[in-house]
Amino acid sequence: xxxxxxxxxxxxxANMAHVPGSDALPGLWxxxxxxxxxxxxxxxxxxxSHPREVCDLVLPEDxxxxxxxxxxxxxxxxxxxxxxxxxxxxxxxxxxxxxxPGYVLAPEARLTAIAEQVARGIAVAAARVGGPIRLxxxxxxxxxxxxxxCTDSPLDLGVAERVEHVLSISGLHDLRPLMQTEMNxxxxxxxxxxxxxxxALLRPMEGTRLTAWVGGGERPEFLRQxxxxxxxxxxxxxxxxxxxDGDHHHFxxxxxxxxxxxxxxxxxxxxxxx
Numbered sequence: 001x002x003x004x005x006x007x008x009x010x011x012x013x014a015n016m017a018h019v020p021g022s023d024a025l026p027g028l029w030x031x032x033x034x035x036x037x038x039x040x041x042x043x044x045x046x047x048x049s050h051p052r053e054v055c056d057l058v059l060p061e062d063x064x065x066x067x068x069x070x071x072x073x074x075x076x077x078x079x080x081x082x083x084x085x086x087x088x089x090x091x092x093x094x095x096x097x098x099x100x101p102g103y104v105l106a107p108e109a110r111l112t113a114i115a116e117q118v119a120r121g122i123a124v125a126a127a128r129v130g131g132p133i134r135l136x137x138x139x140x141x142x143x144x145x146x147x148x149x150c151t152d153s154p155l156d157l158g159v160a161e162r163v164e165h166v167l168s169i170s171g172l173h174d175l176r177p178l179m180q181t182e183m184n185x186x187x188x189x190x191x192x193x194x195x196x197x198x199x200a201l202l203r204p205m206e207g208t209r210l211t212a213w214v215g216g217g218e219r220p221e222f223l224r225q226x227x228x229x230x231x232x233x234x235x236x237x238x239x240x241x242x243x244x245d246g247d248h249h250h251f252x253x254x255x256x257x258x259x260x261x262x263x264x265x266x267x268x269x270x271x272x273x274x
Contacts, residue, residue, distance in 0.1 A: 009180040012221040013075075015139075015250040025251055029083050032258075036086040045128065047101065047121040055101040055121040056081045057128060058088040064097035066131035067162075068269050069122055070257070073139030073170075076106045076114055077186050087257040090265035096134070099125035107186045111175070111197050118144050119154040126159045133162040136268050138254050142171020142212075146199040146229065149208045165209045167268050170222050170250055173200040173212075173229040177221070200228050208238040211267050215248030222250065243267065 006012050016022040041059040068091040072084045081100035088098035101121025103114045126133060137145035146168045148155050155163075175194040178184055195201055204210070210233060214226040223244070230242035245253055245264065256262030 006177070006221070009177055010182050012219060013178070013181055013183070015219060018219060019249050019251060022251065026079075026083070029086075033083055033085040036089055036258075037082075040085070040088070040092065042085065043128075045121075045124050047124045048117060050104050050117075052080065052102050052104045053117055053121070054081065055099050055125050056085060057125055058085065058092050058098040058100070060092045060095050060097060062095060064129050064131065065095040065269075066097070066133060066164075067099060067126055067129040068096040068134045069099045069101065069125070069136065069145070071101060071118055071135075071137035071141035071144045073137070073141045074105075075183055075187075076103075076111055076140045077183065078105065087254060089258045090256070090260045090262060091134075091269045093260035094265070094269055096269050097125075097129040099129075101125070107188060110188065110193065112193060115144055115147050115197065116154045119148055119156070119159075122148070123156050123159050126162065131162075132164045133159065134165050134167070134269050135163055136167035136169065136257075137171065138169045139250070140172060142168035143173065143175070143197075143199065146171055146173060146210065147197060147202075149205050149210070150199055150202040151205055152202070153205065160205065165211070167211050167213060167264075168226075168229065169213045169254055169264070170215065170218060171212060171225065171229070173225050174198045200232050203236050204233050204238040206237060208233070210238055210240045211243060212240065213243045213245060213253070213264060213267060215246065215250060215253035216244045217247040217249045218253070219250065 045055040103117040135145040212226045256264040
């Protein structure tokens with residue numbers, strides 16, 4: 001039997017439309033982030049000349065075990081690091097410094113430039129915190145962290161060599177379908193950029209370790225994007241695994257990052273990642 005053809009790409013990527021009560025989520029995320037910042041050690045680092053080129057750095061109580069990076073989603077068009085500070089709590093409780101780099105949003109910046117900005121943000125944080133680096137990102141952030149371990153990565157070589165593991169949560173690994181969505185009026189993706197910025201079409205750096213994590217209750221397109229990278233990169237000498245996490249939807253799947261002992265935090269900063 002043939003797989004069904006996707007003929008409504010807007011619906012395929014419409015996460016909030018398929019999660020009851022999703023209108024309230026941005027406010028809840030902001031409240032949780034502010035509450036965590038009130039009790040955490042957080043530094044704001046400038047990483048470029050634009051007001052959005054900043055990186056929030058959450059520091060643990062003791063000297064850090066290394067640098068864990070979380071890159072936010074929002075289809076490269078929405079949100080900012082300050083909305084997601086609470087997702088650093090689990091990794092920080094396990095002794096990691098956590099960087100949340102920001103970037104200029106589309107349409108002001110194209111995706112190629114956004115990846116470069118995130119790379120600069122990570123470099124600034126990596127100069128501040130030594131040791132190994134773990135990368136994680138959600139949705140568009142999953143795309144960005146996966147993109148940064150491709151052979152033509154904008155990451156500085158010295159920083160890239162410190163990356164032990166990448167956790168792409170509900171990541172977008174082939175951008176070409178997005179050209180068929182209404183959001184492309186903002187993203188301005190064309191065939192050349194979509195292909196050049198799609199990790200599934202690129203070669204990973206030698207020694208890359210990747211976990212592609214997705215909620216079992218997500219839109220089928222996100223399950224497909226997860227299976228895609230897990231199918232392609234092992235043929236290019238990357239170590240990969242795909243994890244389907246229960247019946248979580250696109251937004252509940254990241255909630256476990258607030259907990260030190262959750263399975264997703266273990267995948268982020270635990271021994272399982274190496």
